[in-house]
Amino acid sequence: MPKIIFIHPDGRSETEIEAGKTLLDAAQKCSAPMEYACGGNGFCTTCKCRVKNGRSNLSLPNEREENMGIEGESGDRLGCQAKVFGDAEVELVE
Numbered sequence: 001m002p003k004i005i006f007i008h009p010d011g012r013s014e015t016e017i018e019a020g021k022t023l024l025d026a027a028q029k030c031s032a033p034m035e036y037a038c039g040g041n042g043f044c045t046t047c048k049c050r051v052k053n054g055r056s057n058l059s060l061p062n063e064r065e066e067n068m069g070i071e072g073e074s075g076d077r078l079g080c081q082a083k084v085f086g087d088a089e090v091e092l093v094e
């Protein structure tokens with residue numbers, strides 16, 4: 001299973017999660033502090049995060065992300081939309 005590492009202001013959390021789940025699913029599984037004000041529907045950007053390693057192991061940015069100005073080139077993604085297919089390291093910024 002893909003291993004996801006979250007770096008955040010409180011330290012570091014990591015988990016393994018089934019392929020096809022989202023970064024938000026992974027964050028919730030290991031209690032990493034990723035916000036999700038819109039309930040994971042791609043309408044708020046509170047789950048925005050920066051992928052430091054493993055960008056190519058995630059789904060490509062989808063229409064909801066593009067509508068919110070997320071194009072993925074900087075590594076920024078919406079955690080509720082980015083699906084995991086391999087290992088990744090993700091930074092959570094406040």
Ligand code: FES
Nearest residue numbers: 038042044045080
């Ligand atoms: S939780 Fe709102 S955009 Fe991801």
